[in-house]
Amino acid sequence: MKPYRVLLYYNYTPIPNPEAYREIHHLYCLENNLLGRIIVAPEGLNGTVSGLAEDCERYMQWLENDPIFVGSNFDFKVEAHEKHAFAKLHVRVKEEIVNSDLPVNPRVKTGKHLEPAAFKEMLKNDPDVVLVDMRSNYEHAVGKFKGAITFDMETLRELPEHVQEIEHLKDKKIITYCTGGIKCEKASAYLLERGFENVYQLHGGIIKYGLEEGGEDFEGKCYVFDNRVTTEVNQINPKVISKCYICDTDCDKMVNCANPTCNEHVPICADCLVKMEGACSEECKSHPRKRPYNPDGYYSKQSDNYTPEFGFKSRQKTEVDYSNFRLEV
Structure with a gap:
């Protein structure tokens, strides 16, 4: 235990x-x-x-x-x-x-909550359902739901710039999802403000779905904001969807580049991690500020004024x- x-x-x-x-x-x-x-x-x-x-x-x-x-x-x-x-x-x-700057209040209006079991049932039986990932690009790069729409955005603040990508789906049932549910409270509310009528959200996010329903059809791993970097979700039909940033082999080992001036979030396989000493490129490997190699690929941020x-x-x-x-x- x-x-x-x-x-x-x-x-x-x-x-x-x-x-x-x-x-x-x-x-x-x-x-x-x-x-x-x-x-x-x-x-x-x-x-x-x-x-x-x-x-x-x-x-x-x-x-x-x-x-x-x-x-x-x-x-x-x-x-x-x-x-x-x-x-x-x-x-x-x-x-x-959660950083968003979206003009919404989820206590007043937000998408309908779907518990994991209801979410799974709707995905299997409703052809009008569209899944929309509300996480950042580096998060869904290492794992996402099968068939989900993703946006190339760094933060939720950029959502207004991407809504037009799903405007043609307003007649569908939109289900938003994120890691633990917090982003979807505001993201789903924003979609309602933009004229989407049938908006749902996965309550508790990817993590709760994995814990309660085994994570079926979540492909890859779930990016998390601690020194695990990623966590396993799918215990039923797992699949690796990401590739090593350096050698392009299948890889779901998500790391931070050892060069703090880069600190890029990318998948790097175990062999390349050793070869590059935790860096994502030769330039980062030779950078004077490169941190000592950490096989976990996680480096705590320094907060000098905290x-x-x-x-x-x-x-x-x-x-x-x-x-x-x-x-x-």
């Missing part, structure tokens, strides 16, 4: 004082040995964290019992892992819990009122 857990979650519930909540949330994670990336925003909370099973269970209970979130649904996606999936802990305050206790030094420190927050479960 793997002793650690990796949690993926989000919650579109307004947080009245994001700065204060960031501080108490970060303190809780530090005291409970949790690592990961958590975003706090006025519109809600988004996180991926790892820790021992008992620490993660306590953390989920703490969130669900917090007065801010009582009555809402976190819908945690929980994967077993042999160790921490992160090297650090970051809890940041941002304007949005400390666990105070966040980013560049942010003006504000007086924090802790009276409405608590650490106990």
Whole structure:
């Protein structure tokens, strides 16, 4: 039995004082040995964290019992892992819990949620269904649903530039999907704003579909934002769809280039990783800033202005009122 857990979650519930909540949330994670990336925003909370099973269970209970979130649904996606999936802990305050700049509010209007079983059933039996991937190009390059439409976009901010690519499908049933469901809350809402009428979203995303339905027809691996880089999803009919960036052989080993000035997300096979010392090109291999070879292909970002206790030094420190927050479960 793997002793650690990796949690993926989000919650579109307004947080009245994001700065204060960031501080108490970060303190809780530090005291409970949790690592990961958590975003706090006025519109809600988004996180991926790892820790021992008992620490993660306590953390989920703490969130669900917090007065801010009582009555809402976190819908945690929980994967077993042999160790921490992160090297650090970051809890940041941002304007949005997923970068989009889309003029929508998923608490007001969003696509119809499809649980994994209903999603699988609709795909098998409804000829009018069209799957649309709302992730970035480097994510769907290593894995996507069979037959899904993908966009060549770096972030969700670029979605308005690509909607015309599916305008001719407005009479179809559109199902959006992403890693854990968070992007689809806004992406599906945006499609509704643009005149699409039958818009659905895979609730809980690719990860939940893999956990509950075995991941059938998800081809390749799912890109994740921790030091695993990718995770297995399909236990039924797996297929490798990506090729090594260097030698063009079939490969689903997704890595970051060892050159930090490049840091490209690409598939590189084990042989090429060794030969290129983790770099994606000869130029990157000889770059003076190239990081030491890491066979995992993952390199933590350096945050020079960040400390666990105070966040980013560049942010003006504000007086924090802790009276409405608590650490106990």
